[in-house]
Amino acid sequence: MNHQPHYILLPASPLFIAVSLIVAFLLNLLPWGQWIGIPDFVALILVFWSMHQPRKVGIGVAFFMGLLMDVHDAAVLGENALAYTLLSYFAIMIHRRVLWFPAGVQALHVFVLLLVAQVVELIVRLLVGGRFPGWLYFVESVVAALAWPIVAWILLAPQRRAINRDDTRPI
Template identity: 70%
Template structure:
């Protein structure tokens, strides 16, 4: 309770679009098939679903999922279904999560990312009949380790003061 609470500026829709585009570009890099490479689109979607649920909702999650389906050349709708569920759950619990510090937020986001990944693995198992192995779930652990960095980076533009006045504490 002793940590400072910052009054954040409104987020720019252009910044949200740039962050989602950057996350998509990070997922396009060839490290996506390595074990432990996080799903940056899912991480950024859950972040904006928690912090700006009216600006980034289920429709944006569905669109980003379709784009990832096309990129991964997977079953059309596999990622879209997972991202839509992730966005819905993030929006559903967004008011409660914002009361916690960043590390506790990460513990609340972990089951969401794990459930999303479990849904993707389940759909792939139903379609192909092959199980990818348990190491695939390391991605969620790595994503949660990145949660404080992502939070700091995506909230940084909102923390700057509109007009600097060194006599005000806010």
């Protein structure tokens, strides 16, 4: 049984959401994309915000970020956009249930979501004549799922602080 308290979080700042998406995009721009196991930071942050703020970050934002990644990766236009859109849609579908679980169980759900997105990208790539990158291609989803508790803790930190700190207040 989970005995951790559930805190009432402050609303997420749209500026903070935008900055986190920009930082994720910039991390994806770094030249470590060919390394095995480096996760897709944009996909990870999109899953997070689609689960925590589905009214602010939804399918439209996911599609736009996917187009940006398509241009960066010189991929078939729409490959990442389709994967991110489906990723955001499924994250929004399960967000009410998943957020009640502890971080480890949430990470399992995130793993499945990211794996589905990778499979969609791979199918599109193979349909247009690309080659199979090997089974190590899917290690990205494992690494991203392992990073989920840390990412969630970092991105929720600004919402946990009290507006007017008072040690006598229970919330």
